[in-house]
Every structure is written in C-alpha cells, then in structure tokens.
Amino acid sequence: MASKSNQLARYCPRLGGPVAFSYCLRCEQEQPCFKVVDCWWETFDIVQYLRDHLPGDQFDRVMNAQPRPKISSLVEMIAQARQRIRD
Amino acid sequence: MKRKKVLLSEDEMPRQWYNVLADIKMNPPLGPDGKPVSPDMLAPVFPMNIIEQEVSSQRWIDIPAEVLDILAIWRPSPLIRATALEKALGTPARIYYKYEGVSPPGSHKPNTAVPQAYYNKKFGIKRLTTETGAGQWGSALAFACSQFGLECKVFMVRISFDQKPYRKTMMQTWGATCIPSPSMETKAGRDILAKTPDTPGSLGIAISEAVEAAVSDASGQTRYSLGSVLNHVMLHQTIIGLEAKKQLEKIGEYPDVVIGCAGGGSNFAGLAFPFVYDKINGRQVDIHPVEPSACPTLTKGPFAYDHGDTAGYTPLLAMHSLGHTFVPPPMHAGGLRYHGMAPTVSQLVVEGLLEPMAYGQLATFEAGLLAARTEGVIPAPETNHALACVVDLARRAKEEGKERVILFNWSGHGLIDLGSYEKYLSGQIRDFEFPAKDIEEAEKILQNYPKPQILKSR
Numbered sequence: 001m002a003s004k005s006n007q008l009a010r011y012c013p014r015l016g017g018p019v020a021f022s023y024c025l026r027c028e029q030e031q032p033c034f035k036v037v038d039c040w041w042e043t044f045d046i047v048q049y050l051r052d053h054l055p056g057d058q059f060d061r062v063m064n065a066q067p068r069p070k071i072s073s074l075v076e077m078i079a080q081a082r083q084r085i086r087d
Numbered sequence: 088m089k090r091k092k093v094l095l096s097e098d099e100m101p102r103q104w105y106n107v108l109a110d111i112k113m114n115p116p117l118g119p120d121g122k123p124v125s126p127d128m129l130a131p132v133f134p135m136n137i138i139e140q141e142v143s144s145q146r147w148i149d150i151p152a153e154v155l156d157i158l159a160i161w162r163p164s165p166l167i168r169a170t171a172l173e174k175a176l177g178t179p180a181r182i183y184y185k186y187e188g189v190s191p192p193g194s195h196k197p198n199t200a201v202p203q204a205y206y207n208k209k210f211g212i213k214r215l216t217t218e219t220g221a222g223q224w225g226s227a228l229a230f231a232c233s234q235f236g237l238e239c240k241v242f243m244v245r246i247s248f249d250q251k252p253y254r255k256t257m258m259q260t261w262g263a264t265c266i267p268s269p270s271m272e273t274k275a276g277r278d279i280l281a282k283t284p285d286t287p288g289s290l291g292i293a294i295s296e297a298v299e300a301a302v303s304d305a306s307g308q309t310r311y312s313l314g315s316v317l318n319h320v321m322l323h324q325t326i327i328g329l330e331a332k333k334q335l336e337k338i339g340e341y342p343d344v345v346i347g348c349a350g351g352g353s354n355f356a357g358l359a360f361p362f363v364y365d366k367i368n369g370r371q372v373d374i375h376p377v378e379p380s381a382c383p384t385l386t387k388g389p390f391a392y393d394h395g396d397t398a399g400y401t402p403l404l405a406m407h408s409l410g411h412t413f414v415p416p417p418m419h420a421g422g423l424r425y426h427g428m429a430p431t432v433s434q435l436v437v438e439g440l441l442e443p444m445a446y447g448q449l450a451t452f453e454a455g456l457l458a459a460r461t462e463g464v465i466p467a468p469e470t471n472h473a474l475a476c477v478v479d480l481a482r483r484a485k486e487e488g489k490e491r492v493i494l495f496n497w498s499g500h501g502l503i504d505l506g507s508y509e510k511y512l513s514g515q516i517r518d519f520e521f522p523a524k525d526i527e528e529a530e531k532i533l534q535n536y537p538k539p540q541i542l543k544s545r
Contacts, residue, residue, distance in 0.1 A: 009510065030286070071116040
C-alpha cells in the first residue's frame with residue numbers, strides 16, 4: 001500500500017510541510033492520521049480506499065475519531081505520562 | 088516617494104493584551120471524568136501564572152516590562168502597504184499587512200514564546216519542553232528560552248527533522264536541544280521505537296514525549312509549552328492587531344476587511360481579535376480566517392457520514408455538515424468541525440463575528456509567488472492562505488470598483504520552509520486533480536475510487 005501511495009503528496013496542515021499519502025496512512029503508530037479523510041476527500045474516495053485496505057478495527061477507529069478540546073487531551077496525556085513513569 | 092511603511096516607536100508599543108474571553112461565553116473543556124478541567128489538573132505542565140491567564144476573563148491584561156524589553160528586539164513590527172501587489176492586481180483596494188517575519192525566528196510565534204518563557208522563569212521553572220512539526224514553534228521557544236536563560240528541549244517530528252535541518256540548527260544555535268521524535272529520551276518514544284524503529288513520527292507522539300519529559304522531572308522544575316490553540320496563546324498574539332490599529336489610526340485608515348490564515352488560530356487571532364472587539368462594539372468590519380479547502384474545519388463541516396443504519400457504516404454517504412439541511416450525528420457535528428482550531432476562534436465563527444474562507448493549494452501558492460515577485464518577501468507557506476484571500480478580495484474590489492481597505496497578517500517569511508515552494512515550482516503540488524498520466528502509480532490508487540458524492544440541499 002505504501003509503495004503506491006507515496007507518490008501522492010500534499011501540504012500537511014499539522015506538520016506545516018509536504019508529506020506523502022503514505023505518511024498519512026501510517027503516522028499514528030502505523031495507523032492513519034485522524035485527519036486523513038478530511039485532507040484527501042477531495043482527491044479521491046479515501047473512505048472506500050481505507051475500507052478496502054485497512055483491517056476493520058483500524059477503519060472503525062479512523063471513522064470514529066473523537067475530537068476533543070486541546071486542554072482535555074492534555075489532561076489525558078498528563079495522566080498517561082504519569083502511568084508510564086509508574087510502570 | 089510614496090509612503091510604504093507605518094512604524095511605531097518602542098514607546099508606542101501596546102502595554103496590555105486584549106482578552107477576547109471577556110466578551111464571549113465559552114463552555115469549559117471537560118476532563119476524562121466528564122467534569123470541567125480545573126486549574127490544578129494543568130499544574131503538572133503549566134505554571135500557575137499561565138493557567139490563570141488561560142482561564143481569565145479580564146479584558147485587558149498588562150504586558151510585563153521584562154516581556155516588552157524582549158519583544159522590542161523586533162517590535163513594533165511594521166505595517167506595510169502592499170503597493171506593488173496592488174499595482175499588479177490593478178485593484179482600487181488599499182492593501183496593508185502586518186509583517187511578522189521580522190522576528191528573530193521569522194514568524195509571529197515568539198509573540199507568545201517570550202511571555203511563556205517569562206512566566207515560567209518567574210514561577211521558578213528552569214527548563215521547558217515542547218513539540219514542533221515544521222519547526223517554527225520550536226525555534227521560537229528556543230529563542231525565547233535563550234533570552235531568559237531557560238533550558239529548552241524540543242521534540243521535533245522525525246519526518247520534519249529530516250526534511251528541515253536548518254530549523255534544528257536554529258534551535259541549537261539558541262542553545263536548545265532538538266531531538267527527533269520518537270526518541271529514546273522518554274518511555275513513550277522507546278516503546279514506539281521498539282515496535283517500529285523506522286517510524287517517521289507524528290505530532291501526537293512528539294506531544295506525548297514533551298509532556299512526559301515535563302511530568303517526569305521529579306525536581307518539579309520542568310514545564311511544557313504550547314504554541315497555538317490555547318487561550319493564553321491567543322491573548323499574547325493580540326499585540327499584532329493592537330499595533331495595527333495604532334498604525335492605521337496614524338494614517339487615518341480603518342480596515343473594511345481583516346484577514347489571517349487559520350491553522351491553530353494564533354496568527355489569525357493575533358491580528359483579528361482587537362478588531363473583533365471593535366465589531367462587538369458596533370464597528371463594521373469583515374473578518375476572515377482562511378484555511379485550506381482540503382481540510383476544512385471552519386468553512387465546512389468535515390467529511391461527515393450518514394451511516395444509514397445503526398449497526399455499521401453502510402451505506403456511507405459523504406457530506407459536509409455546514410450549510411446543508413442534514414444534521415450529522417453529534418460525533419461529527421460540533422467537535423470534528425473545529426478539531427485543532429482555537430476554541431475562541433471557533434466560538435466567534437459560531438456567533439457570526441467571523442466569516443471563514445477556504446482556498447486550494449494552487450491558489451495559495453499562486454498568491455504567494457505573486458506576493459514574492461511584487462512585495463519582495465517570500466511568504467511562509469501558511470501565509471499564502473491569507474494572501475489567496477487578499478488577492479481574491481482585491482480582484483473583487485476591482486470588479487466592483489470599490490476602494491476597500493484590506494488588512495492581513497503576513498505571519499512569517501518562508502526562507503527556512505522552501506521545500507513546499509520547491510515542490511510547487513516543480514509541479515509536485517497539485518490541486519485535487521492529479522493528472523493520472525504523470526503519476527502512473529497514483530492512477531492505480533485512484534481508478535477505483537471516484538470522488539464521493541456531496542449532498543447539497545440547494
């Protein structure tokens with residue numbers, strides 16, 4: 001999948017630089033970026049593409065990505081960091 | 088000789104920031120337990136003096152003298168009339184821009200990096216951590232920390248770290264440590280590298296590392312710093328718009344239109360919020376945050392779906408959620424639409440005080456090149472979004488024969504970010520329609536996946 005998709009490129013609004021589609025497909029710990037659909041929907045049927053190429057649970061995860069305020073996600077990251085340190 | 092720039096003296100720098108939270112109502116963000124986030128929950132990553140600003144509803148907040156002393160290295164920034172751009176467009180519009188590329192790192196970002204470093208220093212913090220994508224924010228914080236004698240550690244997303252070596256060098260020159268993320272410095276990074284050693288990294292991973300690096304310092308002398316989205320960041324950036332108002336007043340002008348590019352919202356908010364204050368108080372001004380049309384968060388809903396059934400995702404029907412009669416499921420309606428955008432900017436859109444605009448990649452680069460070849464400055468890629476809107480509205484003013492006054496934020500120069508220009512100039516950046524004959528492999532991906540149907544009610 002990545003070898004075909006790395007020839008598509010666009011400006012990444014999160015990173016502030018150009019990235020290949022293959023990056024969008026794997027940047028979140030080998031899973032797609034939560035914005036992959038928002039960024040590529042105008043180019044081709046990204047949803048069908050993901051449905052065809054992702055395992056069902058990964059596909060569901062992308063489609064069900066829940067947005068949260070930055071402050072809320074920071075609080076969660078603090079808790080996760082503390083848990084990692086304890087472990 | 089025609090007047091090109093409007094300058095303020097250091098004595099004329101604003102002494103207070105404008106806090107838009109005094110004039111709008113916001114729902115508090117909720118924590119994992121569903122209850123509003125309390126200040127103490129943020130204390131592991133932010134000093135209390137910054138948390139107080141984050142939740143403050145005081146309209147005007149004093150800028151400390153120590154902060155003004157550092158900002159004076161490049162502030163007040165010039166207000167420049169884009170006479171050559173006006174001429175090239177043949178427009179009767181008078182176009183002005185605040186040029187934030189004069190700061191040491193070359194963008195608006197140090198407007199908040201400096202006060203954040205100051206407040207941390209005052210709180211007794213010795214070192215700051217942060218994440219950075221392209222490196223604008225990381226270099227701004229590195230600069231600010233160097234001014235206040237703080238240590239600075241920046242986790243830079245690996246793919247950008249490899250693409251933009253000069254950003255790393257800037258950070259190191261200012262004494263910061265710039266580490267490609269994921270790294271071996273944190274447990275989060277080590278865990279990911281153990282699974283996928285060749286990972287290009289992501290902003291999410293870099294934030295996790297930066298937060299862990301702050302939280303894990305048992306001495307309590309490390310905190311985390313964020314360069315966008317949050318209320319205190321928007322607050323610090325308002326110095327841009329407050330200066331612009333003074334500068335325009337000097338020449339007897341007031342904008343009909345205010346424009347800024349809106350990614351996380353901070354450079355837009357910096358210029359626009361002081362004019363939002365005027366608008367709330369009855370002044371007529373159109374205010375446009377501008378975003379990429381491919382990733383709409385403000386101008387349209389995101390790609391939303393009519394699930395059709397309750398069990399799964401079939402049939403899956405694509406649509407945008409704003410401007411249509413269809414009401415998308417709640418999970419897609421309010422939140423995703425504004426994901427990544429400052430809550431205050433989102434709220435002002437909801438209240439009808441801002442009118443978002445969106446432009447495609449090609450329009451933005453065309454506008455950026457026109458600006459570079461007329462005004463001389465190579466814009467940062469994100470500034471090109473604002474420029475696309477400026478060019479559009481200036482052409483409309485020509486068609487309508489209206490002498491409109493357009494003000495926009497030139498948020499930074501693009502000298503360290505030429506990779507995007509290189510791809511544009513070599514034809515590698517395209518607007519939605521990829522010529523299949525040029526990209527044989529891409530064609531294989533596209534051929535079975537036509538554009539989704541977009542539902543419109545009228």
